[in-house]
Amino acid sequence: xxxxxxxLRVHYRTLRxxxxxxxxxxxxxxxxxxxGLAGESGCGKTTLGKALIRLDGRMRHAGGTVTLDGEELPLxxxxxxxxxxxHKISLVPQYSMSALNPTRRIGRMVRELLAxxxxxxxxxxxxxxxxxxxxxxxxxxxxxxxxxxxMKQRAVMVISTLLDPSVLIADEVTSALDVSNQQAVVGALTxxxxxxxxxxxxxxxxxxxxxxHIADSIMVMYAGKLAEKAPTKILTTAPRHPYxxxxxxxxxQVGARYADKPLSGIAGSPPSLLDPPAGCRFRDRCxxxxxxxxxxxxxxxxxxxxxxxxxxxA
Amino acid sequence: MTTxxxxxxxxxxxxxxxxGSESLHYAVRNPKLLIGLSxxxxxxxxxxxxxxLLDGGNPNEYVGPQAAAPDGTYWMGTTTFxxxxxxxxxxxxxxxxxxxxxxxxxxxxxxxxxxxxAGYRGGIVDExxxxxxxxxxxxxxxxxxxxxxxxxxxxxxxxxxxxxxxTSWPWAARAIRAxxxxxRTREFVDLARLSGSGTWRIVFREIAPNMSSYLxxxxxxxxxxxxxxxxxxxxxxxxxxxxxxxxLMLQSAQQWSALQLxxxxxxxxxxxxxxxxxxxxxxxxxxxxxVFNPKLRES
Amino acid sequence: MAAVPALLGALLxxxxxxxxWVFPTPVGDVLLEALxxxxxxxxxxxxxxxxxxxxxxxxxxxxxxxDNTVLPVGYLLTAMPYMWIxxxxxxxFGAQAGWFPLSGGYSLDxxxxxxxxxxxDALHHWVLPFLSxxxxxxxxxxxxxxxxxxxxxxxDYSAYLSALGAPQRLIRRYAFRNAVLPQVTGLALxxxxxxxxxLVTEIVFAYPGLGSLILAAIQNQDFFLLQGAFLFxxxxxxxxxxxxxxxxxxxxxRTRTGMAGGTS
Numbered sequence: 069x070x071x072x073x074x075x076l077r078v079h080y081r082t083l084r085x086x087x088x089x090x091x092x093x094x095x096x097x098x099x100x101x102x103x104g105l106a107g108e109s110g111c112g113k114t115t116l117g118k119a120l121i122r123l124d125g126r127m128r129h130a131g132g133t134v135t136l137d138g139e140e141l142p143l144x145x146x147x148x149x150x151x152x153x154x155h156k157i158s159l160v161p162q163y164s165m166s167a168l169n170p171t172r173r174i175g176r177m178v179r180e181l182l183a184x185x186x187x188x189x190x191x192x193x194x195x196x197x198x199x200x201x202x203x204x205x206x207x208x209x210x211x212x213x214x215x216x217x218x219m220k221q222r223a224v225m226v227i228s229t230l231l232d233p234s235v236l237i238a239d240e241v242t243s244a245l246d247v248s249n250q251q252a253v254v255g256a257l258t259x260x261x262x263x264x265x266x267x268x269x270x271x272x273x274x275x276x277x278x279x280x281h282i283a284d285s286i287m288v289m290y291a292g293k294l295a296e297k298a299p300t301k302i303l304t305t306a307p308r309h310p311y312x313x314x315x316x317x318x319x320x321q322v323g324a325r326y327a328d329k330p331l332s333g334i335a336g337s338p339p340s341l342l343d344p345p346a347g348c349r350f351r352d353r354c355x356x357x358x359x360x361x362x363x364x365x366x367x368x369x370x371x372x373x374x375x376x377x378x379x380x381x382a
Numbered sequence: 383m384t385t386x387x388x389x390x391x392x393x394x395x396x397x398x399x400x401x402g403s404e405s406l407h408y409a410v411r412n413p414k415l416l417i418g419l420s421x422x423x424x425x426x427x428x429x430x431x432x433x434x435l436l437d438g439g440n441p442n443e444y445v446g447p448q449a450a451a452p453d454g455t456y457w458m459g460t461t462t463f464x465x466x467x468x469x470x471x472x473x474x475x476x477x478x479x480x481x482x483x484x485x486x487x488x489x490x491x492x493x494x495x496x497x498x499x500a501g502y503r504g505g506i507v508d509e510x511x512x513x514x515x516x517x518x519x520x521x522x523x524x525x526x527x528x529x530x531x532x533x534x535x536x537x538x539x540x541x542x543x544x545x546x547x548x549t550s551w552p553w554a555a556r557a558i559r560a561x562x563x564x565x566r567t568r569e570f571v572d573l574a575r576l577s578g579s580g581t582w583r584i585v586f587r588e589i590a591p592n593m594s595s596y597l598x599x600x601x602x603x604x605x606x607x608x609x610x611x612x613x614x615x616x617x618x619x620x621x622x623x624x625x626x627x628x629x630l631m632l633q634s635a636q637q638w639s640a641l642q643l644x645x646x647x648x649x650x651x652x653x654x655x656x657x658x659x660x661x662x663x664x665x666x667x668x669x670x671x672x673v674f675n676p677k678l679r680e681s
Numbered sequence: 682m683a684a685v686p687a688l689l690g691a692l693l694x695x696x697x698x699x700x701x702w703v704f705p706t707p708v709g710d711v712l713l714e715a716l717x718x719x720x721x722x723x724x725x726x727x728x729x730x731x732x733x734x735x736x737x738x739x740x741x742x743x744x745x746x747x748d749n750t751v752l753p754v755g756y757l758l759t760a761m762p763y764m765w766i767x768x769x770x771x772x773x774f775g776a777q778a779g780w781f782p783l784s785g786g787y788s789l790d791x792x793x794x795x796x797x798x799x800x801x802d803a804l805h806h807w808v809l810p811f812l813s814x815x816x817x818x819x820x821x822x823x824x825x826x827x828x829x830x831x832x833x834x835x836x837d838y839s840a841y842l843s844a845l846g847a848p849q850r851l852i853r854r855y856a857f858r859n860a861v862l863p864q865v866t867g868l869a870l871x872x873x874x875x876x877x878x879x880l881v882t883e884i885v886f887a888y889p890g891l892g893s894l895i896l897a898a899i900q901n902q903d904f905f906l907l908q909g910a911f912l913f914x915x916x917x918x919x920x921x922x923x924x925x926x927x928x929x930x931x932x933x934x935r936t937r938t939g940m941a942g943g944t945s
Contacts, residue, residue: 122844153846167841169855171862171934181842184851211935228845520922522873524880525914532899532907553870610762614881617764619899632764636885641772642783649772653765661760668756 071097076132089115091292104283111289158233162240164224168212175208201256218249291349298374308381418666432472441469459647477627485608488547493554501562519552531620595674628652697909702901708909719890726814734822742830758820763878767813767885784887829860869925
C-alpha cells in the first residue's frame, strides 16, 4: 500500500466554532492506483487533499493517522512535513492557472525551486517530461502570461511530478477547462502513472462522469465522512450507498430525453459541519432512512475493496 | 441505473442572512472602523456645534490679550493679534470638512464617470479617456491649482473644493476602470446587455452596486486627500480670503513667526486637527476593507 | 491673443520673462538659482524614503510585533500635512533643543562656495527640512509595501511554492520582487504630492528653493515668476515620470517581451 489513511480528522477554526470538515475518514491507496475522490461541495474532499500536503492557517489536525510508504506523516508539523512535500507527496492545485510566478520565466523558476530544495534535475529529463504532456522545451523560456490555460496546467503537472512522488494529489484540475483540454489533462495524468513517474494518484473532483474514465477506484464522500468506496466499474454500475445511487442517477445520460427520463437532483443540502447531527449524516435526504439510521453506520467492507457506510447496504 | 422513488421531504433550512446585515455585524465589531469613525464624528461634531456654542461673531476678531498661552478662558490661547485660537479652530474644522466633502465628492463623480465609461465601453472610448487621465495625472495638481488660484483668486471654500476635485480624480478613475473591466465580463452584465439596457443603465444598476463598498472606500480616500491639498494651498497663501480654515491658521502662524516666538498653541492644534481627521479616515478605511473583504477578517 | 505665439516662442528659448519682484533679474535666472536647493531636498528624501519605506514595509509584513508598531506610526505619519511636521520638527529640534537652525539654506555670515565651512553649514540647515519630507513619505511607502507583500504572500504562486515545500526565503524573495513593481508605479503617481510637500516645507524653513520663491511671487503678485515656477515644476515632474517609466521597464522583466499587459 502506498498510502493508508486511518480515521483522519481535520477541523477548521472559524469565528463560530470548529467546523469538522473531515470527521473520521479511512481508506487505502494501492501502488499504481488512481483514486477518484468525489462528492458535493463541502463534503471534505478538498480538505482531505489539502491535509495530506499542507494544512493552512485555520486547519487543525484533530486526530487519525496517515501512513505513506510505511512512514507516518507528521501532518501537524509544518517543518517536518517539508521533507515529504514535493519528494514523496505532491500537488497539482486547483489554481494551476495562477500557480506560476508571473514575473519569472518558467525555466528559471523551476531551477530556483529545485535549488532551494537541494535537488537538481537533468535538463534532458525535464524536456522529456514536458514532451510527455505535449509541451515543447521552449516553454521554459516563456513567462506564464505567454501560455494558454491548458499549457499552464500541464506545465504545473510536470513541475509537481519532477521528483517522482509516491502520491500525487490532483485537486479539481479539470474544473476550469473545456472538454478537449480536460481530455488532454486526464490523458497526461494517466500517462504519468503508467510510466511510473507517479506511483499513485488521488484525483479530487466533483465530476463523477469524467472520473470514471481515469480512476481505478472511486471514493464518494459526504459531510466529512466516507460514504462508499469501490472499484470504478462497480461503483458506477452497482453502487450500494443510497447517496451514490442518487449521485449516479442525477447524471445526464447521452441519448436520454428529458420527457422520457427527467434529471433528478437530490433535494436538500448537507448538514452543517459546525455541529453535525448524530447518526448517519445523509439521513435527512435519504429515501431509505429509518430508525436504525439514528445510529452512525460503521464502514463495512461488503466485498473485496468495496467499502460502504450504510446500514441498508451491508 | 435504478430509478428511485421521490426522496422524503427535507427539513427546513436556516434562512440565509442578508448580505447587508452581515456587513453590519462585522462592522460594529471592527476596532479600526469604530475608532476611526468615532474620531471623525467627534471632530465633525466639534466643527458643527463648536461655533454655535461660542459667543458667535467672527473668529478672526481681536478679542483677547495678544499671544496668550492657553488658560481657562482661551482654551487654545490667542494669536499675536489676540484672536481666540479655539474659536478659529472650531470654525476651521467646518471649513476643512467642507472642502474635503466638496473636493472628494467632485473627484469621486468625475472618477466614476471616466472610470465606468472607460472600463465598460473599452475600445476607442477607453483610449481617449486613458489619455485624458494620464495627462491630468502627470501634471502636478498643486502646480495647476497654484496658477488657477493665483489668477482667479479663490473666495470661498466651496470653489476651492471644486478645483481640487477637478484635479485629483485620475488615480481613482484608473482604479474604477480596472474594477469595471473585471466586472463587465460577468454573466449578470451580459444578461442586462441582452435585455437591451443602455450603457449608463447597466453601469448604475449592475456594475456600481457590486462595487459599492469599493466606491465608498475610494470616496473616503479622496475626502482625506482633498483636505491635505486644501491645507497646503491655504498655507501657501492661496486659500479663501474670507473665513478661516485649519490651513489658513497654519499660514497665519507661519507668517507671524509663531515658531520663533514660541507660540506653540497657535500652530500645533490646526495641524493636529488635520492629522486627526485624515488619520482617522485612513484607519476607518482599513477597517472598512476588513469588513467588506472576508479574507482579511479572520487575521 | 496675438502676443501668445511670441510668448510661446520666447518660452521655448528659455526666456521666461523678467521678474517683477526681483526686477530686473530674468525669471529664468531666479529659478535656476533656487532649483539646486529644491532638488537637494527632494531627490535624497524621495529616494531614501522610498527605499527605506519598502524595506521597513517588507520587514513588518513578516513580523507581527514590528507590524503592530509600523502600521499605526505609518498611518500617523502619512496623515500629517508636510508643513505641520516641518513646524513641529523646527520647534522641537530647532527652537526648543537648539540643535538645528530654524530657517534659511545657510548662515548669512558664511561665504557661499565649495569650502568645508559652507558645505557643513548648508548641511546643517538641510537636516530638518529633509527629515520632515523623509518621514511623511516614509510612512506612506512602508504601509504600501507592507500591504503589497501581504498580498503577494497570499497569492496562488506563493501557496503553490509552499505546497511544494519551498523555503520561506524563496517565497519571500519572489513576493518582494513582485511587490516592488507597483511601488515603482506608485512613485510616479506620488510625484505631484511629493513636490507639493517640498514646496510647503521650504516655506516653513524659509529654505531658498522654489517653494519660497513661489510664496514670494504670490505675495508680490509677480505673475511671471509664478508662471515660470509652474513650468519648471511641470517639466520637472514630466522628466521624473519619464525616468521612472524607464526604471519600470528595466525592473519588470515582462515588459521587455512586451508582456506587461495592463499599464500602471
